Amino acid sequence: MIAERTFADIALAYSRGALTPFLGSGISHPNCLLWPEFVSALEQEANQLRVVQNIAALRPDDPGTLIRRAERAVRILQRENLTGFSNVIQRILYRGEAGAVPINLDLLSKIWWPLVVTTNYDGLFLKNFNNYWISQQGEPLPDATRMKVRGRSPRHCQDVLSSLRNPDQPILWAIQGYVGLKTESRTHLADEIVVGHEEYRKQTYEAIHFRRTFAEIYRTRTLLFVGAGLQEPYFLDLFGEILQLLGPISHLHYAIIKSGSLDPEFLLSQYQIRAIEYDVGPDGDHSAPVGQVLEKVAEAIKSPEARTIRWSFNVNRGPRTGVDASGVKTSVEIIRGDMPSRLSPNEAIVVSGKQEVSGIELSRAARANLDRLKMTPDYRLGKACDENGYVYPICGFKEGRGYAAIIRRLAEQSGEARDARLVGPVMAAVLDAATRDGVDRLHLYPLATGQRRTFPPYVSLMEILRAYRRWKSGNPSQRLRLSIHTDNEFLINLISSRRIDPLDMLSSSSIRFWIEITRSEENIIRIYDEADETTTLKTIFEKHSIPENWLYSVRPAPGKKSIRRQVGMACDDASTMESEGIFLGSVLRVIPPLGNGQEGPEGI
Numbered sequence: 267m268i269a270e271r272t273f274a275d276i277a278l279a280y281s282r283g284a285l286t287p288f289l290g291s292g293i294s295h296p297n298c299l300l301w302p303e304f305v306s307a308l309e310q311e312a313n314q315l316r317v318v319q320n321i322a323a324l325r326p327d328d329p330g331t332l333i334r335r336a337e338r339a340v341r342i343l344q345r346e347n348l349t350g351f352s353n354v355i356q357r358i359l360y361r362g363e364a365g366a367v368p369i370n371l372d373l374l375s376k377i378w379w380p381l382v383v384t385t386n387y388d389g390l391f392l393k394n395f396n397n398y399w400i401s402q403q404g405e406p407l408p409d410a411t412r413m414k415v416r417g418r419s420p421r422h423c424q425d426v427l428s429s430l431r432n433p434d435q436p437i438l439w440a441i442q443g444y445v446g447l448k449t450e451s452r453t454h455l456a457d458e459i460v461v462g463h464e465e466y467r468k469q470t471y472e473a474i475h476f477r478r479t480f481a482e483i484y485r486t487r488t489l490l491f492v493g494a495g496l497q498e499p500y501f502l503d504l505f506g507e508i509l510q511l512l513g514p515i516s517h518l519h520y521a522i523i524k525s526g527s528l529d530p531e532f533l534l535s536q537y538q539i540r541a542i543e544y545d546v547g548p549d550g551d552h553s554a555p556v557g558q559v560l561e562k563v564a565e566a567i568k569s570p571e572a573r574t575i576r577w578s579f580n581v582n583r584g585p586r587t588g589v590d591a592s593g594v595k596t597s598v599e600i601i602r603g604d605m606p607s608r609l610s611p612n613e614a615i616v617v618s619g620k621q622e623v624s625g626i627e628l629s630r631a632a633r634a635n636l637d638r639l640k641m642t643p644d645y646r647l648g649k650a651c652d653e654n655g656y657v658y659p660i661c662g663f664k665e666g667r668g669y670a671a672i673i674r675r676l677a678e679q680s681g682e683a684r685d686a687r688l689v690g691p692v693m694a695a696v697l698d699a700a701t702r703d704g705v706d707r708l709h710l711y712p713l714a715t716g717q718r719r720t721f722p723p724y725v726s727l728m729e730i731l732r733a734y735r736r737w738k739s740g741n742p743s744q745r746l747r748l749s750i751h752t753d754n755e756f757l758i759n760l761i762s763s764r765r766i767d768p769l770d771m772l773s774s775s776s777i778r779f780w781i782e783i784t785r786s787e788e789n790i791i792r793i794y795d796e797a798d799e800t801t802t803l804k805t806i807f808e809k810h811s812i813p814e815n816w817l818y819s820v821r822p823a824p825g826k827k828s829i830r831r832q833v834g835m836a837c838d839d840a841s842t843m844e845s846e847g848i849f850l851g852s853v854l855r856v857i858p859p860l861g862n863g864q865e866g867p868e869g870i
Contacts, residue, residue, distance in 0.1 A: 272542060276520060277566035279488035281573050283763020284517070286483065289384040289391060292493025292552060293371050298359055298388045301495075305332050307358040308339035308461070333498070340461045352456035356445040359388055367394050370557050373564060374492065378755050380763070381429060382413075383439045383483065385494065387459060389446035392438050410722045410822055411756075413438050417455045421790050423479040428780070428792070430486065432851040433724050433760055441480070481508045484515070489539075491521035492560070496528060496539070505537045514538065522559050524552065575602045577761060581738045581772050598734060598748045598772060600727075602758060605709045605751050607638055609667075614703070615639065616696055616710035619670035628670060629716050641668060667703065669696050673714035673726075686721040686729060686824040687847045689713055693733035700746060707747040712757070720826040723757045724766055728850055731771035732799075770850060775799060777843055780853045781810060792853075799844040804837040812856055820846055821853045 279285040291301050299307060344351050367390070375395040382391065392413055400408045413436040416422040429437050443459030460468075471477075483489070484505065496502065509515070519539045530541035544555035580595040605615060617632035628636070636642075671692045674683035693713070700708055712726035727750065734748055752758065760766045770778075776796050783791045797806060803818075812818075814834030821828065824847025833856070836846070848854060 272520070272540065273562050273566040274571050275518070276488070276490065276563055277570040278572075279517065280567045281570055281762055283380065283759045283765065284486070284488045285379075285567075286487040286489055287374060287379060287382045288489045288491045288494055289374075289382060289386055290492070290494025291386055292495075292556070293374070294368060294386055294388050294390050294493070295553070297361060297368055297390060298386070299361055302332060304359070305336045305339070308336060308343065308354075311354050311358060312339040312342040336461050352443075352445055352459055355387055355443075355459055355461075356456070359445065368553070370492070370553060370560055373557065373560050377564060377567060378759065379436055380434075380759060380765075381426070381437050381439065381483075381487070383441060383489070385442045386440070387443055387445045389444070393447060395436070395438075404717065406717055406719055407722060410435060412436075415440055415444055415453075415455060417441075417444065417458045418473060418476045419458070420475045421792075423475045424792055426479055427482060429765075430482065431765060432780075433722065433765055441476070477504070480504065481512065484508050484519075485512055488517055489519040490563070491519070491523075491539070492556070494521070496521055496523060496533070502537065505539075509536075509538065522556055573602075574762065576600070577768065579768055579772055581735060596747060597738070598731065598750070598768070600750045600752065600761065600768065603751060603753060605635060605639075605711070609639060609709070610707075612704065612706040614700055614705045614708055615641075615668040616708055616713070617668060617670055618714050618716065619672050631711075631716055632670070636668065639668075667705070669699060671696055671713055684714055684718070684720040684825065685847075686714075686725045686849070687844070689726050689729035690733045690736075690844075693730050694737050697734065697737045697741075697746065701741065701744050706745060707749060709749045709751060711751055712754075715754070721824060722822055723752070723754050724760050725822060725824075725849055727752075727757060727768075728766065728771050731768055732775075735772050735775070766851065777848060777850055777852075779843075779848055779851065781806065782853050782855045783810065783812070784855065784857045797843050799842065801843050802837075803833075803841045803843070803846060806843075806854070807833050807837065807856075810856075815859050816856055817859065818854060818856045820848055821855060823847070824849075 276285060291298065291304070340351075343354055371391055372394060375391055376398050378399065379395075382395075384391065392415060395413050399405060399413075400411055405411045415438050416425050417440055425434075426437060426439050428434065440455060440458075442461075443457075444453070444455040445459070446453065485508065515538060517538075518534075519537070520542055521533065521539050522542045522544065525543040525545050528541065530543065533539040533541050542559055544552075544559055546552055547554060577600045578596045579598045581597040582595070609615065615635060617628060617635060619628045619632065673685070673688045673692055675685060675688070696708070710730075712723050712730065714721075715723040715726050730748075730750065738744075761768070775798055777799055778794065778796045781793050781795050783793070793810065795806065795809075807814075807818075812833050814832070814837060816833045817830050818833055818836065819828050819830045823829070835841075
């Protein structure tokens with residue numbers, strides 16, 4: 267019997283942004299071959315080139331025997347068929363024509379994961395995850411949400427490590443190579459495929475960048491092994507080495523395994539892995555009992571015993587702006603959930619709007635919030651934010667008050683007009699207007715993050731917080747509390763895992779970002795840098811010796827499309843960090859000049 271406490275602990279790890287699935291071949295079954303079947307298929311391919319001695323009869327189910335069989339077949343295939351080894355893997359991996367998505371894989375892919383580690387070569391999980399979170403959810407920013415595949419190269423390991431500390435797309439870390447779907451073209455990750463004993467040993471013990479990356483994940487994340495037998499000595503040795511060198515970690519990992527396949531006490535005492543055992547049915551099926559465990563995991567994640575619902579911060583630049591029951595000062599708070607259904611006389615809400623010929627038009631969500639608060643809009647032109655955005659007061663006839671903030675360039679009314687660089691100045695105007703009106707507390711969602719958003723929600727949150735810090739610096743005596751509400755799980759996950767830390771935006775004007783200098787697919791340097799928002803790009807490019815004829819772009823883009831510009835143009839027009847939309851955690855990507863029709867490395 268599995269203790270319910272186990273599922274509560276797993277849910278707690280998820281709420282902290284630490285839970286990370288580690289997927290083995292069982293999760294893709296029956297669409298893909300299991301490890302014993304895969305080894306037999308390798309031997310059949312090798313037999314077409316050279317007769318392989320049959321050693322399967324010795325101990326056919328023994329992991330060591332399977333590894334030796336795989337090693338022998340791989341040596342023949344690689345020696346006799348040098349150019350087509352990954353094609354062989356792709357051809358034999360899938361079982362016939364594509365069928366229905368494996369039930370357990372489908373269940374896991376409907377949970378949001380910032381990082382998934384896999385030893386599988388197939389593309390089933392990647393396809394299903396992206397299909398659910400982009401296609402079925404109607405994601406307006408697929409490029410910012412799409413799970414990407416990373417391998418074992420130094421550059422990819424660096425990407426994985428960076429994603430542990432910064433906002434990024436979700437990552438599928440294919441640590442034994444990747445061939446994708448049966449119909450997909452091969453990528454360079456197919457060249458990273460490891461199957462045999464010699465390759466495992468080389469990658470585990472010689473690739474220092476891979477070992478360090480894996481050690482960091484093992485040390486800082488809670489792994490949930492699914493479909494992985496944990497019987498390969500290479501991984502167990504790697505786990506043991508990490509614990510030996512770095513000492514015990516302060517949390518457990520979890521493995522869903524067949525009863526009797528491993529010693530649970532040994533796993534717990536030696537590797538800090540708690541076994542979640544299941545019994546195989548009379549028909550030998552693993553899928554149903556594993557699915558029952560995963561359903562409990564999913565339910566625990568959806569309805570945890572306890573969760574953080576509020577993050578409170580004090581910006582200590584003037585008098586106390588609010589005190590909670592424990593006496594802690596509160597200037598800014600981020601609240602999981604909706605705005606309140608009733609406002610006090612000195613509170614107001616902020617909603618997103620847009621300027622039309624006939625006046626302001628509010629989003630459906632904004633109108634719903636006003637209806638819930640029994641507020642009838644009465645639009646009046648408010649203070650302009652430069653020449654780009656405006657803030658309009660909304661006077662409630664029955665109860666409360668509010669402001670409509672326009673996060674778009676008024677000269678453009680298409681989707682291209684929405685721009686993250688407007689969030690800061692528009693929010694500053696909101697704060698000024700609220701102060702003039704005697705408002706004590708503002709309630710808002712991250713601005714311009716609805717279904718037509720053109721930048722990630724976390725960018726809006728960061729710019730709101732930075733605007734509050736700047737406003738508070740200039741108005742230290744003002745008493746205005748900011749309550750930011752959100753039910754966006756991606757945003758909550760970023761805060762919970764501290765991949766974005768609101769204190770960074772509230773306490774400093776510095777922007778910490780990455781500059782990625784790409785000379786070729788193999789020669790990419792990523793440098794962590796820091797600058798003030800008024801720092802010119804010319805200063806940054808000169809610091810890193812970037813030629814003026816090179817090209818640069820910013821990720822995530824502040825608008826709908828990423829724009830590639832020449833370095834010299836930024837130097838000539840005195841572009842700054844702020845004007846280019848470089849936010850905390852942004853990547854400033856730089857590449858050499860391109861020839862006609864070239865896309866550049868990684869499609870920059």
